[in-house]
Amino acid sequence: MKTYEAKILGTGMYAPKKVVTNVDLEKIVDTTDQWIFERTGIKERHISSTEGGEFPTDMALAATKDALVAANLQPNDIDFIIFASVTPDVKLPNSACILQVKLGITNNCACLDISVACSGFVYGLNLANSMIKTGLAKTVLVVGSEMLSRVVNWKDRNTCILFGDGCGVAIIGRAEEGSESKVLAGILNSDGTGGEFFSQPIGGAVTPTTAAHIENDEQFMQMKGKEMFKVATRTLAENGKKCLELAGLPLSAVDWVIPHQANIRIIETTANILGIEMDKVIVNIHKYGNTSAATCPIAFHEAVMEGKIKRGDLVLFDAFGAGLTAGAALIRY
Numbered sequence: 001m002k003t004y005e006a007k008i009l010g011t012g013m014y015a016p017k018k019v020v021t022n023v024d025l026e027k028i029v030d031t032t033d034q035w036i037f038e039r040t041g042i043k044e045r046h047i048s049s050t051e052g053g054e055f056p057t058d059m060a061l062a063a064t065k066d067a068l069v070a071a072n073l074q075p076n077d078i079d080f081i082i083f084a085s086v087t088p089d090v091k092l093p094n095s096a097c098i099l100q101v102k103l104g105i106t107n108n109c110a111c112l113d114i115s116v117a118c119s120g121f122v123y124g125l126n127l128a129n130s131m132i133k134t135g136l137a138k139t140v141l142v143v144g145s146e147m148l149s150r151v152v153n154w155k156d157r158n159t160c161i162l163f164g165d166g167c168g169v170a171i172i173g174r175a176e177e178g179s180e181s182k183v184l185a186g187i188l189n190s191d192g193t194g195g196e197f198f199s200q201p202i203g204g205a206v207t208p209t210t211a212a213h214i215e216n217d218e219q220f221m222q223m224k225g226k227e228m229f230k231v232a233t234r235t236l237a238e239n240g241k242k243c244l245e246l247a248g249l250p251l252s253a254v255d256w257v258i259p260h261q262a263n264i265r266i267i268e269t270t271a272n273i274l275g276i277e278m279d280k281v282i283v284n285i286h287k288y289g290n291t292s293a294a295t296c297p298i299a300f301h302e303a304v305m306e307g308k309i310k311r312g313d314l315v316l317f318d319a320f321g322a323g324l325t326a327g328a329a330l331i332r333y
Ligand SMILES: CC(C)(COP(=O)(O)OP(=O)(O)OC[C@H]1O[C@@H](n2cnc3c(N)ncnc32)[C@H](O)[C@@H]1OP(=O)(O)O)[C@@H](O)C(=O)NCCC(=O)NCCS
Pocket: 030, 031, 032, 035, 036, 039, 040, 118, 157, 158, 161, 198, 223, 224, 225, 226, 228, 229, 232, 262, 263, 266, 290, 320, 321, 322
């Protein structure tokens, strides 16, 4: 069977217009700008309008339009959409199908939603690479888009300070023969035994949301921060190393690491365990907080736009999330 290489053709992002600073949060929960910044690295986050226009597929539409321009492609060139989100517009139909219509795609492309929380983009990138390799797809739109403000308990200072809304996308396509730019290696894994560390148990088939849940604020996400912190640093470091091993490349060859942006202390600890200097690590958590599946593609897109990441650079994506899910991908951009 003939196989192909895959590469990132273009990227885009969307951040909601409304910015909520730590000082704004001081007014709604018992916290301080200093505590949030010192413990998480976050200064502000963007929050979607509830009036419309900034729901997950709206943000994805805006981000994809830019990615299409960057890739010099038309919507109908996309033959597979992977939409990673834990906050889809609606339960049915899936967000990828909704986005297909918004983009005006008329080629009946395959539409897949994936629910792997903050690892969503890295899962999507690895899936896209595999599908392009085998010829199942030629041009895959990978989306990470979240409106976490809908599932955060704004009365819980342990969680509400951490998250934000936003979207990042990448169009992954077939690399020309002999191209230096390509996805070099990927790794995906999960440990379901840690599911209780970060969950949203109310609102599914087992326990549909009732008025009593709403009265007691039980319908929101729940997190054991310390447990997540420990697992995150270990998993990010292990997957980062394994991914490089799979590609047969040393850490010293890496130009940039794009870690999931959950907490600056997680990022710094991981960099320390891996043994990579922080000036090679892309950090934008101060501006967006944790936008789950959107952090990696937003960080990548911004770094490309700022001229930090250039074609030919070796870039390591590394993420973890609820599930617990995790994964890494090494690309030559
Ligand atoms: C959540 C997190 C920031 C908490 O930081 P921490 O240093 O572990 O803080 P602790 O939970 O030990 O809390 C320390 C104290 O600060 C308090 N505190 C918690 N949130 C606070 C806030 N927003 N403002 C002020 N004080 C706060 C706690 O109540 C606690 O007080 P106590 O000592 O009187 O009980 C950190 O554990 C974290 O980032 N974990 C990972 C979360 C994550 O990555 N989630 C997403 C995964 S994809």
